[in-house]
Amino acid sequence: MWRDRLLLAATFTAIFSADLYFILLPKLRRMGQGSRQFCSCGPSNISLPGQGGLATPHLSNWTYVPPLGALTTDSTGSKLGRLFAHPLYNIQTPALGPEEKLLLVEQLMEYYRKKMSRRVDHSAAAVSNISVTEHEVTFDPDASWLKFHLGINRYALYSRDDPAVPQLLEDMQGMAVVSADYTQDEKALKGVCDCTQVVKPSGHHLKLALKMHNFAKAMFKPMRQQRDEETPEDVFYFVDLQRHNAEIAAFHLDRVLDFRRVPPVTGRLVNVTGEILQVTHNEDLRAVFFTSPANNTCFFAKCLYVCKTEYAVCGNPNLLEGSLSAYLPGLSIAPRISIPNPWIRSYTFTGREEWEVNPFYCDTIKKLYPYNSGNRLLNIIDMSIFDFLTGNMDRHHYEIFTKFGDEGFILHLDNARGFGKHSHDEMSILAPLSQCCMIKSSTLVRLQLLARPEFRLSDVMRESLKEDPLRPILTEPHLLALDRRLQKVLRVVQRCIRRQGRDEVVTKDFAKSTGKPQTATEMKQTR
Numbered sequence: 001m002w003r004d005r006l007l008l009a010a011t012f013t014a015i016f017s018a019d020l021y022f023i024l025l026p027k028l029r030r031m032g033q034g035s036r037q038f039c040s041c042g043p044s045n046i047s048l049p050g051q052g053g054l055a056t057p058h059l060s061n062w063t064y065v066p067p068l069g070a071l072t073t074d075s076t077g078s079k080l081g082r083l084f085a086h087p088l089y090n091i092q093t094p095a096l097g098p099e100e101k102l103l104l105v106e107q108l109m110e111y112y113r114k115k116m117s118r119r120v121d122h123s124a125a126a127v128s129n130i131s132v133t134e135h136e137v138t139f140d141p142d143a144s145w146l147k148f149h150l151g152i153n154r155y156a157l158y159s160r161d162d163p164a165v166p167q168l169l170e171d172m173q174g175m176a177v178v179s180a181d182y183t184q185d186e187k188a189l190k191g192v193c194d195c196t197q198v199v200k201p202s203g204h205h206l207k208l209a210l211k212m213h214n215f216a217k218a219m220f221k222p223m224r225q226q227r228d229e230e231t232p233e234d235v236f237y238f239v240d241l242q243r244h245n246a247e248i249a250a251f252h253l254d255r256v257l258d259f260r261r262v263p264p265v266t267g268r269l270v271n272v273t274g275e276i277l278q279v280t281h282n283e284d285l286r287a288v289f290f291t292s293p294a295n296n297t298c299f300f301a302k303c304l305y306v307c308k309t310e311y312a313v314c315g316n317p318n319l320l321e322g323s324l325s326a327y328l329p330g331l332s333i334a335p336r337i338s339i340p341n342p343w344i345r346s347y348t349f350t351g352r353e354e355w356e357v358n359p360f361y362c363d364t365i366k367k368l369y370p371y372n373s374g375n376r377l378l379n380i381i382d383m384s385i386f387d388f389l390t391g392n393m394d395r396h397h398y399e400i401f402t403k404f405g406d407e408g409f410i411l412h413l414d415n416a417r418g419f420g421k422h423s424h425d426e427m428s429i430l431a432p433l434s435q436c437c438m439i440k441s442s443t444l445v446r447l448q449l450l451a452r453p454e455f456r457l458s459d460v461m462r463e464s465l466k467e468d469p470l471r472p473i474l475t476e477p478h479l480l481a482l483d484r485r486l487q488k489v490l491r492v493v494q495r496c497i498r499r500q501g502r503d504e505v506v507t508k509d510f511a512k513s514t515g516k517p518q519t520a521t522e523m524k525q526t527r
């Protein structure tokens, strides 16, 4: 009996020691290593992309800093908070030299001071013949939109913890609108569309530039479709409506993916009478306003095939939902060029582009400047993943800032044709990825993270979109489609790896561009 007890005690001690040695101790050691790995006290050795191209700097230069700001805290067990606190989302770029910033403070202030003085002259002249509500405009050098402009650098439009971004979203939601006008591209068009072509030249959509009382400017796209309406099957992507909620959701998705290539976008209820009709100096814009039989104030786009009143948008009776996208710095101070997407679609009923019929299309592209070196092709592939997730087939061009030359990031502007069909995944949008079989390592690890249940893409997007005043921005089926599509992206990558090997497919954020940065003229010649 006594011997039995001794035997039992000895057995338990042995089991406990084995457990301690083989399981608990290694676990503790791993935890210890883990906290050292991501500490802010020295160079990081995260097993992530290692080589660092120009648009993704070398990791040994990057340091982990604890998350900052309301967007990144995790006091309530939020998945988004945990995502943004993850080491992958806290790798800081090295200190930026003046050449790596888009704008210099003095240059920007001077530019806007001049613009302000011109505005005073203009409004004084304009009041004489039309009754426009004149609002006070004040130039605030500390305004969030100026801080956003000043934060743009060669890596992204804003940094993760930049407090100017949430501030800018808040300002765009609540500030008084002091003027409204057509956007530049719409003015260039002067309401004319060539209807012999299926594709309009540009910008026949209802979109306006709104200016706030602190001189902030935003592009307004009104609501044209209910959240739960799906694009009918027989509608071509190029005649599909633009969706204000797609613009908003795309900004959030781009931030969740950590690209930061979409300017900040927020939803807002706009008073079409008080904040557009009564503050515009543009006679053409005033002329497209009318009152509907239901006594709602409406306006329509001045273009041949959407100028009819049945295509108008109406307030209820004055309030209308829309997206507001923060303007980028003007082209005269921060020039950008627009480059045709190599995977452009034909924009006709019958046409086929080469990429649709030639499975080796990418081999040709890889040899062509500027896709033959640097990050450009990988950035196009990032963009195709982004567009596939939203279902946007309308990426005919992309824009880059000329200042950063070939190594600059690609702007993801105009996302309004995404989120049209939740029940369909348009695999052809992924053609750059599936045909080139290349992906940045940094993009892949983030996608893998977002596929895990603890960070599930639909969950972090649902949470992020709750911050918008027009919530809910996406219906549940659209949110769930994001998870399904993410799995499809990962499957395409897996297939590539199986065929070609990991080293060929997963690019360690790419080698440096071999050539010197090109001038704008050189770049234009290649278009």
Ligand SMILES: Nc1ncnc2c1ncn2[C@@H]1O[C@H](COP(=O)(O)OP(=O)(O)OP(=O)(O)O)[C@@H](O)[C@H]1O
Pocket (backbone or CB within 6 Å): 183, 185, 201, 202, 203, 204, 205, 207, 219, 263, 325, 326, 327, 328, 399, 413, 414, 415
């Ligand atoms: N946030 C922004 N700041 C500054 N310019 C912008 C911004 N968003 C868009 N633009 C400019 O306005 C142009 C038209 O915008 P957008 O593409 O969103 O409208 P669109 O009606 O779909 O035009 P298009 O038919 O040319 O695609 C863009 O190509 C871009 O140059």
Ligand SMILES: [Mn+2]
Pocket (backbone or CB within 6 Å): 394, 414
């Ligand atoms: Mn467009």
